Structures are given as C-alpha cells and as structure tokens.
Amino acid sequence: MKVIKCAFFILLFFCSYSYSQTNKITVQVNNVIKNISPLMTGACIEDVNHEIYGGIYSQMIFGESFQELPMHIDAAVNPEFAGLSGWLSCKASRDQHKDESEIRSWQPVKTGTSSGSFSIDSIQPFVGKQSQNINFIGGVGTIGIENRGLNRQGLYLSGKQPYEGTIYAKTNNPVQVYISLQSEDGSVTYAETAVIVTDVAWTKYNFTLTPTRSAIHARLAITLHQKGKVSLGYVFMQPGSWGRFKGLPVRKDVVDGLIKENITVLRYGGSMTLADDYRWKNMIGPREKRKPYKGIWYPFSSNGWGIIDFLDMCSVTGIVGIPDFSTGETPQDMADFVDYVNGNNNTHWGRKRITDGHKQPYHLKYIELGNEQFNNQKLTDKFKLLADAIWSRDPYIQIVFCFSDETREDTKGDLAYIKQTIDHCQKIGHQAWFDVHIFNDTEKQPDLKDFEFAESQLKSVAPDSSFRLCVFEENADNARMRRALAHANAINRLQRIKYDVPIVCAANGMQVDHQNDNDWDQGLLFFDPKHVWGQPSYYVTKMMAENYLPQVSESNFASKSDTLDVTSCRSTDGKIVTIQVVNSKSTSVNTDVQLNYYDGTATKVTxxxxxxxxxxxxxxxxxxxxxxxxxxxxxxxxxxxxxxFAPYSFTILRFEQ
Incomplete structure (x- = not known):
C-alpha cells in the first residue's frame, strides 16, 4: 500500500511539474495599448549596390554616357586587341571589393583583319566630361565596342520581344553604324539594325531590336564595318512596354516583386543625397541630357532615374513615397519642388509638371531632409530655411529631419541644435519628425538603444514639445534568416513600445545578386537580369503587411525556460486578432494560446x-x-x-470570428 501511495505522489509531482512548465501566450484582447500605423512595413531604396542604375531602372546599358575612366588598349597586354589602339571609357575603381575587376562597362570589338583606334572626346562631349570616339582605319571585318550591362554581368534577352533604344552620335563624314544584340563572345547575332550618322552635331538615332530567341549573358555591340569615324555620347536600351511596369522606365518584374511584398511605404534616398550634385532639378528633362554626377556609392552615377521617376512609380503602385533631399538644395529649389509635385497650373512649376506629362498633382505627404549629418548651427539653420520654404508652398507636408549619429549613447552630441529644430517647428504650428537609424544584424532581440536613447534625450531637452521618431533605415548587413528574425523582432518591438512610431523602413529594399560593391549586403528583394526573388526578410514584411491590424493588445508570454517575442494586434471592432511570434532558438516551443475578453468565438485560426x-x-x-x-x-x-513554434521561425496566428 505504501508503495502504491509513493507511486501516486511521484506521478502527481511530475504532472504538477509538467503543468508548471507549460508555455502560455495570453492576450487581453480588449486591453488596447496603442494604435499603430500601417506604414511600419516599408523599405528604403537608394542607389547603393546598384539598386537603381543597373537595377530597377529599365536602362540595360551600364556606362551609358562614357564617363568611366579610360583604359589604354594595348595588344601586348591583351592579344585579342591586336590591331587596336587608343583609349576606351570603361573603368571604375573598387573601393572595398578590390579583388573584383575595374572593368565595369564597355570593351573593344574587333573581327577579321580590321584595324582601328579609340579616343576620348573631352572637348565637345555630349554630356558630362567626355564622350567616346571610334575610328575604323582599314582591313576587312568590324571595329566597335560592346556592353554587357552592370559590371559586365551579361544582358538577358527575351526572345521575339522588342527592345527599344537610342544613341546620340556625330561624325564629320557620313558613316553607317551597326547596332546588334550578340552572344557573349559575339559568335551569334540575335538581332541587328543600322543607322546612318550624317551630322557633325550631336544627333539622336532611335533603334529597335527584336532577338530571334532568348539568351543570357548577351551583349549590345555598336560597330563600324568599313572605314570611317563616329563619336558616341550616350547609349540607351530598355525592354519594350512588355517588360516595363505600366510604361514607366522601371523593370516590370522588379516592381511586381515590390507589389507582391505588400510594401506600404518606400523611402528614396540615404547617403546618396550627400553627393555634391545630387539635386532634384538635375533629375528632370530628357534622360539623356541629365547631368551625370560623382555619386557617393558609384563615382559615375546617372540621373536617368531620380526623385520624380520614383514618385511616378509610387503613384501607379499605390505605395507611399518619401523622397529624401540633400541639404545642399536652396530654399527656392525646395519651394519649386513642392509647386512641381503638389501645385496646380497657377504655378510655374505646376505647369511644368503638366507639360512633362503628369497632369494631376502627386499629393506628396512626406519629405525628408538630410541623412546622418553632424549636428551644427549651419545644418540647423539650413533645416529651418528649407522647412520654411516647403511649408510656404504646402503647409500639410510632413517634414522628417535626419541628423547624425550624434544622438546615440556612445557620442556626446549637441542636442541643443535638435531642440532648435523642434522649437522652430512648434513655433510655426508644425510637429518635428526625426529619422533614427538602427542596426539589427542578429536573430536576437534587436538593439533599439539608439531609438530609445534618442527619444529620451530629445525629451530631456524639449520636455514640453511634441515630436515623433521614425526609422527609415533598419540596417542589418546580411540577408540571411537571422536578419529576417531580427527584422520581425524589430517591428514587433516598435509596435509594442509606448512611443508612437509612424514609419519603419528596412534597408535595403532591393539588391542586384552578386553585384554588391560594398558591404551593405542586406537586400530584401534580390534580382539579376532574368530572375527576381525574395529573401526571408522580404517575406517577414509581406506577412506583417498582409496581416496588419490597427491596434495593439496587451499580451504576455509565460515560460520558465523558453523565450518567444510576442506582439498581438486586433481590428478596431475586436473581431480579428493576430499574434506575431518570433522563435529565434534552435528548438521548437510548444505553447498554449488563450484570448481573454474576446467578444465572440473564433471559428478559424489561420x-x-x-x-x-x-x-x-x-x-x-x-x-x-x-x-x-x-x-x-x-x-x-x-x-x-x-x-x-518551429525553431528559427516567424509565425502569425490569425483568429477570426
């Protein structure tokens, strides 16, 4: 009998112990903590790692205006260049990945016994600092140049689909110029056409090429087949309307990828805005005549796709667009910009927008100024002047200011400058918003100290002021699953914290596969010339956006040994509840889930x-x-x-009545 009693109590002990170890998520559905913005599932895009030029921009030619450094053509070094001499624009240094080739764009073409030379025209270039000269001297065959797109990765051609293009050329004597789509080594020609260049002045020549079949690693060749000279100033080629999103100069497959991600907001800008010539007025007008400039991420950057093109894309996709501007813009230029995007035909720049083909205003709601610049009186004064100019044209635009890392805990910083901006905005009836960047590279709880410290510091110097903090760059430096879990963690925590966070954007929104020129290897949407695919963090954004609900409810995870990050949201009427769960551990976590004070009965859990x-x-x-x-x-x-909850997982449970 004693043995039986002993066994009974042992069983009771283990049952009790097992019960005490049960993991449980409890949601107090009717205890609403805060409302949350639908703009917390955004992304930041800028021309870092060729997101734009060589990326989403439909221009397939890299080195479009021959601004890259010249390469000396030497047959002693490259025997395949026998019979050729001179200089060809094609080189750009690698600041970080120095083991990668500096040859980024054009290379010589030669067939048969032909001979020729190349030279740089820096006296009367078409645009920028230089253009390219080609001279067929003699022999039989062809002389010319060929381009394989971004960093010579190769062009993808879709068979029997038209590609449209333009060259700007000039000559002293009429010459026939052949334009063709070829295989990587030039042994196969998929399509070819010819234009006769006759004018001594720069002249535009349009062409259309329809490849006979699909091909990867293809090239565009521009060649002379007989004695003559031609100068080339600009080359453009893009898919026909079949390959562009609603006729815009953007790749349809990439934009489709953004739409499928359910991105709610895009910020366009970042460090790229710090370039001396990054100015919005340089980004309008005919693309071929827009001034190339020395970019922060690429020294021979193109203005072929800029802020207005970005807003065009956002307007047809329904994505909220936030352009970031250089603080080098003048107050008048910013006033003109607001007239251009939001003004009517009573303003000069409103009429120009209409002339440029956009009849209706863009109804732009947000503008950012600056990017991670050091706080000082000069910058603060410039912020005030630019803000006043913007609000003089449209007082309803929300301005977001981006100061430097000086608000971080490990630097002193002079918050007095930021306080001046807060006070200035408040004095004229506006609320100051600030952009705080966070780093988030592991699967563990994201380090939000920069965000939280910024909020506490600003409160300390402006306790009676109203301001808001956004995150326009959630950086991670990787695109792996650990970044996805960190990304989910970050949004979960930013939804739960007491501060109202109106906008969150993950960086970088896009990335060209195997073409990153620096260490910001963190894209959400990857692509190459043929394919587009999402990374795990892309799908976190997609899941969050698909399941967005406007209110956060109180939730609690109880466990003695396991750790889950949990945020619960609900619809305004409380009939739909979601529970967003991050398990960053290598083991599964079995959990009971309970909704308290849920008005009704959940009939379905997705x-x-x-x-x-x-x-x-x-x-x-x-x-x-x-x-x-x-x-x-x-x-x-x-x-x-x-x-x-599976190991290394992000899960959303959706309860619906």
Missing part, C-alpha cells in the same frame, strides 16, 4: 509560418523558394489553441 533549418539559410537564384511562408489552418477551442 497560420502563416516562415522557418529555416539554419540562421544562415537564405534564398538563392537556384533555390528562390527555399524559405517562404506556408499557410495552414488549425482549430480553436474556447478562443484558444495549442501550437508548436
């Missing part, structure tokens, strides 16, 4: 789960769907359920 076998897993061009969300349904009992 599960969206993103998981990986390793924190270092990601999606590649060969395995683009290795890590994608999987949807399922589970049953609900008494407004609750039991669910096992």
């Amino acid at each position: 599960v969206s789960e993103l998981k990986a076998n390793s924190l270092e897993d990601w999606n590649t061009v060969d395995e683009p769907n290795k890590i994608v969300p999987v949807k399922s349904e589970i049953t609900s009992s008494n407004n609750g359920c039991n669910y096992t």
Whole structure:
C-alpha cells in the first residue's frame, strides 16, 4: 500500500511539474495599448549596390554616357586587341571589393583583319566630361565596342520581344553604324539594325531590336564595318512596354516583386543625397541630357532615374513615397519642388509638371531632409530655411529631419541644435519628425538603444514639445534568416513600445545578386537580369503587411525556460486578432494560446509560418523558394489553441470570428 501511495505522489509531482512548465501566450484582447500605423512595413531604396542604375531602372546599358575612366588598349597586354589602339571609357575603381575587376562597362570589338583606334572626346562631349570616339582605319571585318550591362554581368534577352533604344552620335563624314544584340563572345547575332550618322552635331538615332530567341549573358555591340569615324555620347536600351511596369522606365518584374511584398511605404534616398550634385532639378528633362554626377556609392552615377521617376512609380503602385533631399538644395529649389509635385497650373512649376506629362498633382505627404549629418548651427539653420520654404508652398507636408549619429549613447552630441529644430517647428504650428537609424544584424532581440536613447534625450531637452521618431533605415548587413528574425523582432518591438512610431523602413529594399560593391549586403528583394526573388526578410514584411491590424493588445508570454517575442494586434471592432511570434532558438516551443475578453468565438485560426533549418539559410537564384511562408489552418477551442513554434521561425496566428 505504501508503495502504491509513493507511486501516486511521484506521478502527481511530475504532472504538477509538467503543468508548471507549460508555455502560455495570453492576450487581453480588449486591453488596447496603442494604435499603430500601417506604414511600419516599408523599405528604403537608394542607389547603393546598384539598386537603381543597373537595377530597377529599365536602362540595360551600364556606362551609358562614357564617363568611366579610360583604359589604354594595348595588344601586348591583351592579344585579342591586336590591331587596336587608343583609349576606351570603361573603368571604375573598387573601393572595398578590390579583388573584383575595374572593368565595369564597355570593351573593344574587333573581327577579321580590321584595324582601328579609340579616343576620348573631352572637348565637345555630349554630356558630362567626355564622350567616346571610334575610328575604323582599314582591313576587312568590324571595329566597335560592346556592353554587357552592370559590371559586365551579361544582358538577358527575351526572345521575339522588342527592345527599344537610342544613341546620340556625330561624325564629320557620313558613316553607317551597326547596332546588334550578340552572344557573349559575339559568335551569334540575335538581332541587328543600322543607322546612318550624317551630322557633325550631336544627333539622336532611335533603334529597335527584336532577338530571334532568348539568351543570357548577351551583349549590345555598336560597330563600324568599313572605314570611317563616329563619336558616341550616350547609349540607351530598355525592354519594350512588355517588360516595363505600366510604361514607366522601371523593370516590370522588379516592381511586381515590390507589389507582391505588400510594401506600404518606400523611402528614396540615404547617403546618396550627400553627393555634391545630387539635386532634384538635375533629375528632370530628357534622360539623356541629365547631368551625370560623382555619386557617393558609384563615382559615375546617372540621373536617368531620380526623385520624380520614383514618385511616378509610387503613384501607379499605390505605395507611399518619401523622397529624401540633400541639404545642399536652396530654399527656392525646395519651394519649386513642392509647386512641381503638389501645385496646380497657377504655378510655374505646376505647369511644368503638366507639360512633362503628369497632369494631376502627386499629393506628396512626406519629405525628408538630410541623412546622418553632424549636428551644427549651419545644418540647423539650413533645416529651418528649407522647412520654411516647403511649408510656404504646402503647409500639410510632413517634414522628417535626419541628423547624425550624434544622438546615440556612445557620442556626446549637441542636442541643443535638435531642440532648435523642434522649437522652430512648434513655433510655426508644425510637429518635428526625426529619422533614427538602427542596426539589427542578429536573430536576437534587436538593439533599439539608439531609438530609445534618442527619444529620451530629445525629451530631456524639449520636455514640453511634441515630436515623433521614425526609422527609415533598419540596417542589418546580411540577408540571411537571422536578419529576417531580427527584422520581425524589430517591428514587433516598435509596435509594442509606448512611443508612437509612424514609419519603419528596412534597408535595403532591393539588391542586384552578386553585384554588391560594398558591404551593405542586406537586400530584401534580390534580382539579376532574368530572375527576381525574395529573401526571408522580404517575406517577414509581406506577412506583417498582409496581416496588419490597427491596434495593439496587451499580451504576455509565460515560460520558465523558453523565450518567444510576442506582439498581438486586433481590428478596431475586436473581431480579428493576430499574434506575431518570433522563435529565434534552435528548438521548437510548444505553447498554449488563450484570448481573454474576446467578444465572440473564433471559428478559424489561420497560420502563416516562415522557418529555416539554419540562421544562415537564405534564398538563392537556384533555390528562390527555399524559405517562404506556408499557410495552414488549425482549430480553436474556447478562443484558444495549442501550437508548436518551429525553431528559427516567424509565425502569425490569425483568429477570426
């Protein structure tokens, strides 16, 4: 009998211990903590790692206006250049990836016994500092140049689809110029046409090429087949309307990828705005005549796609667009910009917008000024002048100011300058918004000290003022699953904290595969000339945006051994509840889930789960769907359920009546 009693108590002990170890998520549905913005599922794009020029911009030619450094053509070094001499624009240094080739754009073409020379025209260039001269001297065959797109990665051609293009050329004597789409080594020609260049002045020549079949690693060749000279100032080629989004100069497949991500807001800008010649008026007018400039990320940058093109894309996709501006802009230029985008035909710049083909105003709501610049009186005074100019034209635009890292805990900083901006805005009836950048490179709880410290510091110097903080760059320096979990963690925490965070954007929104020229290897949407695919962090944004609900409810995760990051949201009427759960551990976590004070009965629980076998897993061009969300349904009992959260996973449980 004693043995039986002993066994009974042992069983009771283990049952009690097991019960005490049960993990539980409890949601107090009617205890609403705060309202949240739908603009917390955004991305930042700028021309870093060729997101734009060589990326989403439909221009397929890299080195379009021959601004790159000249390469000396020497047959002693390159035997394949025998019979050729001179200089060809094609080189750009690698600041970080120095083991990569400096040859970025054009290379010589020669066939047969032909001979020729190349030279740089820096006296009367078409645009920028220089143009390219080609001279067929003699022999039989061809002389010319060929281009394989961004960093010579190769062009992708879709068979039997038209490609449209333009060259600007001049000559002293009429010469026939051949334009062709060829295989990588030139042995196969997929399409060819010719134009006769006759004018001594720079003249535009349009062409259309329709390849006979699809090809990868193709090239565009521009050649002379007989004795003559030609100067080239600009070359443009893009897919026909079939390959562009609603006729805009952007790749349709890339924009489709952004739309499928359910991105709600895009910020265009960042360090690129710090370039001396980054000015919005340089980004309008005919693309070929827009001034190239020395960019922060690429020394021979193109203005072919700029702020207005960005707003065009946002307006047709329904994505909220936020352009970032250089503080080098003048107050008058910013006033003109507001007239251009939001003014009517009563203003000069409003009429110019209409003339440029955009009849209706853009109704722009947000403008950012600056990017991570050091706080000083000169910058503060410039912020005030630019803000006043913007609000003089449209007082309803919300301005977001981006100061430097001086607001971070590990630097002293002079918050008095920021206080001046807050006070100035408040004095004239506006609320100051600030952009705080955070770094988030591991699967663990994101380090939000920069954000939280900025808020506390600003409150300390302006306790009676109203301001708001945004995150326009959630940086990570990787695109792996650990970044995805960190990204989910960051949004979860920014939704829960007491501060009202109106906008959150992850950087970088896009990235060209294998073409990163620096260490910001963190794109959400990857692509190459043929393919487009999302990374795990892309799908986190997609899941969050698809399941957006406007209110955060109180939630709690109880466990003695496990750790989950949990945020619960609800619809305004409380009939739909979501629970966003991040499990960054290598083990699964079985959890009871309970909704308290839920008015009604949940009849359906939809599960969206993103998981990986390793924190270092990601999606590649060969395995683009290795890590994608999987949807399922589970049953609900008494407004609750039991669910096992997989290792390395982000999961959303959606309860609906």
